[in-house]
Amino acid sequence: MTLTERVKRKALDLGFQAVGVSRVTYDRQEAARLAEWLARGYHGEMGWMARTAKKRQHPALLLPGVRAIVSVGMNYDTEDQPDDRPGHGRIARYARGEDYHQVLGERLKVLASFLQAEAPDSRSRPYVDTGAVMEKAWAQRAGLGWIGKHSNLVSARHGSWLLLGEVLTTADLDPDEPGADLCGTCTLCIRACPTVFGCDDCLDVCPYNHQATPTAEPAFRATPLTLNPDLDALARQSAAEFQSAFRHSAVRRTTHEGLQRSVAVARKNAP
Numbered sequence: 346m347t348l349t350e351r352v353k354r355k356a357l358d359l360g361f362q363a364v365g366v367s368r369v370t371y372d373r374q375e376a377a378r379l380a381e382w383l384a385r386g387y388h389g390e391m392g393w394m395a396r397t398a399k400k401r402q403h404p405a406l407l408l409p410g411v412r413a414i415v416s417v418g419m420n421y422d423t424e425d426q427p428d429d430r431p432g433h434g435r436i437a438r439y440a441r442g443e444d445y446h447q448v449l450g451e452r453l454k455v456l457a458s459f460l461q462a463e464a465p466d467s468r469s470r471p472y473v474d475t476g477a478v479m480e481k482a483w484a485q486r487a488g489l490g491w492i493g494k495h496s497n498l499v500s501a502r503h504g505s506w507l508l509l510g511e512v513l514t515t516a517d518l519d520p521d522e523p524g525a526d527l528c529g530t531c532t533l534c535i536r537a538c539p540t541v542f543g544c545d546d547c548l549d550v551c552p553y554n555h556q557a558t559p560t561a562e563p564a565f566r567a568t569p570l571t572l573n574p575d576l577d578a579l580a581r582q583s584a585a586e587f588q589s590a591f592r593h594s595a596v597r598r599t600t601h602e603g604l605q606r607s608v609a610v611a612r613k614n615a616p
């Protein structure tokens with residue numbers, strides 16, 4: 346097996362469902378898209394997006410000498426069914442199980458170490474979400490799928506229920522063909538929602554998600570608190586109780602204040 350094949354097999358053994366490789370080349374069009382997105386102020390209060398733009402456009406600023414990016418995807422679609430009785434809130438799927446930064450991050454570290462051991466002259470760095478990496482664009486280039494109209498990566502096989510991560514490496518790996526756009530004329534996601542964070546409305550309507558198979562990953566299973574959160578109980582939660590209740594969940598990243606704001610809106614909208 347070639348080095349690329351061994352790395353891909355290792356990724357699948359680690360529990361990723363999708364893996365592909367892209368060569369790091371500078372894409373002027375993509376860099377311009379990011380610059381325009383920022384110039385229009387689409388990043389809102391996410392000032393860090395503007396501060397890290399150069400790194401997002403040039404991965405070599407993250408890892409000097411970088412040649413390839415191994416993009417991976419992990420299916421987080423569980424069969425957990427939230428109940429919609431009044432008084433219950435709805436937390437987006439990506440935040441219902443254990444914090445995906447941990448779940449993917451630990452395995453990406455193993456994948457980076459594997460590469461290092463297999464190609465001792467190379468250097469590798471794992472990333473998931475918080476790094477200055479254009480994860481969707483690299484995943485598309487690595488053939489994991491395409492960027493849908495809701496702006497997330499869609500895979501013909503797994504739908505868009507894939508969390509993304511990657512290993513940047515100086516090793517010379519064989520690239521995959523980029524993913525072709527299979528959205529066609531469908532606009533269900535755009536009609537469902539104009540890109541709001543914290544729900545799954547634009548993903549729930551995607552035809553590719555209806556045929557996706559749920560994950561076997563136990564870490565992503567919802568807890569009673571994240572599946573059927575009681576809005577009154579959440580509204581009474583102190584900052585310390587919030588920290589403790591969500592210590593293993595990505596909900597923690599929204600902060601106590603942020604969750605309280607969402608809970609207040611949800612209670613106001615409740616029938």
Ligand code: B12
Nearest residue numbers: 375378379382437474480482495497498508509542543544
């Ligand atoms: C900032 C951010 C957000 C912001 C902004 C969303 C956005 N549209 O970018 C907010 C807070 C709103 C958000 C929400 C969500 N997010 Co978010 N987010 C990110 C983050 C940290 C950066 C994304 C980014 O760089 N945006 C800036 C814009 C300009 O980049 P872009 O949309 O990728 O577009 C660039 C390229 O893709 C390309 N491009 C754009 N359109 C097209 C079209 C074509 C045809 C081509 C070829 C290229 C192309 O050009 C652009 C400029 O370079 C990434 C993690 C990461 N490091 O990448 C996660 C990430 C995108 N988020 C993720 C998730 C799961 C979500 C939510 C579903 C969570 C939820 N349930 O609420 C929602 C989805 C909302 C939505 N419809 O986008 C996942 C998406 C996984 C996937 N399958 O795509 C990521 C990859 C995190 C991860 N590690 O898995 N997110």
